[in-house]
Amino acid sequence: MNNKQKKFKEQISSILGTDAECIHLxxxxxxxxYALLKAAGIKNGDEVIIPGFTCVVVPNAVIYTGAIPVYVDIQRTTLNPSFEDIRAAVTPKTRVIILQNTFGLSSGLEFITTWAKSNGILTFEDCTHGFGGFYQGKPNGTFCDAAFFSxxxxxxxxxxxxxxxxxxxDELQARLTETDKSLIQPGRFENILLFLLIKSRKYLLSPGTYYFLRNFYRLLSKLNLTIGSSSGAELKDPVIPDSYFKAMSKTQVNEGIHEIPLLADVLALRKKNAGLFTQILAQHGKYHVIPELHRNHCFLKYPVLVSDKKKFEESARRQGIESGDWFVSPIHPVEKDFEKWLLSSIKIPVASDISRYIMNLPADTRHPERVIDFIEKNLDMFL
Ligand SMILES: Cc1ncc(COP(=O)(O)O)c(C=O)c1O
Known part of the structure; x- marks a missing residue:
């Protein structure tokens, strides 16, 4: 481990309140x-419980190990599965339960983790949306045997x-350290390309260019013409891509060291904006994040339900509001051939229904008054 990696790990662990040694990049x-699943010895025929409202790369990682993803439906209010539904999905083959901070929001962690522990089942927290947030006074990512972040x-x-x-x-930590020895190191070209992408985003992204750049980047990613969030192949079949098991690059570590000190301000902004959006939506009797979920959550995005997603996005674009379209399906962004991911949408009716109506508002905007104005002018679109 070099000095920069050490520094980045220390920055992360000081936010989580853990030792730097337990952070893996x-x-x-x-x-x-995937590394956590491998370190846990997950193999053919094992079952891993996941929310039926996630990103397709989660079931992908499970399937790559040979295990079976078992999807559990979500609750409309929390956008997460309930403890009772998770418990009902457990079988003698269940080895891991994955619990997600959806949009930064978690629920029921204390019951599920206690119950899983007493039944010899590992729990992993999907904190890809939730770094820096808290649940019941504890940092997201410190409730389970392990957590992963994006x-x-x-x-x-x-x-x-x-x-x-x-x-x-501790046992998982020792095994993960071994597993990490087979990580592939990113090449020079990947370091340079990623550096250029990060810089371009900083200079080009604005409310006026947001939709164009987002759609252009998604297209390039799908065609494998850039370093994408997901390659076309990952969205087509659950087959492990070449060079998947890759370490964090120097470019990423350098950027992380620079970005992480800015997090506290953005988190405070997100929390404040989320409070304002809830207030206005609740006032008009529209779907909103319930007050119990507000305390110290991260609010990566603010979820709303709308009658027509396309029309909503068009209106948002016209009014310069950076809306988002997560989740277009229970395994975002895949929209067909669910059986390839061993998913039957009949078994997750709430998530399937919510996917048809959910959009999100930018929680990190410096101009919440513009978002509030947008909500007020388009009230009929909100459910
Ligand atoms: C819920 C969820 N889990 C996992 C991931 C995977 O994160 P990454 O893109 O860093 O692999 C994402 C990505 O957006 C996500 O939304």
């Missing part, structure tokens, strides 16, 4: 999850793409 958050473009803080894990289970 990767090319992407999904690689951190530092991809629009995550709590960004290193372009990237991810890390925090391991709180």
């Amino acid at each position: 990767y090319w992407k958050g999904r690689v951190a999850l 530092t991809q473009w629009n995550k709590p803080f960004s290193t372009g793409i990237g991810g890390f894990s925090a391991v709180l289970n």
Whole structure:
């Protein structure tokens, strides 16, 4: 480990309140999850419980190990599965339960983790949306045996793409250190390209260019013409891509060291804006994040339900509001052939339904009054 990696790990662990040694750095958050599953000895035929409202790269990582992802439906209010539904999905083959900070929000962690521990099942926290937030007074990522995080473009803080894990289970920590020995090191070209992408984003991204750049980047990623969030192949079939198991690059570490000190301000802004959006939506009887979920959460994005997602995005674009379209399906952004991911949408009716109506508002905006104005002018679109 070089000095920069050590510094970055110390910065992360000081926010989590853990030892720096339990932090492991990767090319992407999904690689951190895959490494944890491998270190836990997950293999053919094992079952891993995941929320039926996630990013496709989560079931991908499970399937790459030979295990079976078992999807559990979500609750409309929390956008996460309930303890009862998770418990009902457990079988003698269940080895891991993955609990997610959806948009930064978690629920029921204390019940699920206690119950899983007493039943010999590992728990991993998917904190890809939740770094820096808290749940019941404890930092996100410190409830389970391990947690994985993302530092991809629009995550709590960004290193372009990237991810890390925090391991709180000693046995898993020892095994993960071994697993990490087979990580591939990113090449010079990847370091340079990522550096250029990060710089271009900083200079080019604005409310006026947001939709164009987002769609252009998604297209280039799909065609494998840039370092993408997900390659076309990952969204087509759950087959492990070449060079998947990759370490974090120098570019990412340098960017992380620079970005992480800025996190506290953005988190405070997100929390404040989320409070304002809840107030206005609740006032008009619209779907909003319930007050119990507000305390110290991270609020990566503010989820709303709308009658017509396309029309909503068009209106937002016209009014210069950077809306987002997560999740277009229970395994975002895949929209068909769910059976390839061993998913039957019939078994997750709430997540399937919510996917048809969910959009999000920018929680980190410096101009919340413009978002509030947008909400007020388009009230009929909000459910
Ligand atoms: C819920 C969830 N889990 C996992 C991931 C994977 O993170 P990464 O893109 O860093 O691999 C994402 C990515 O956006 C996500 O939204």
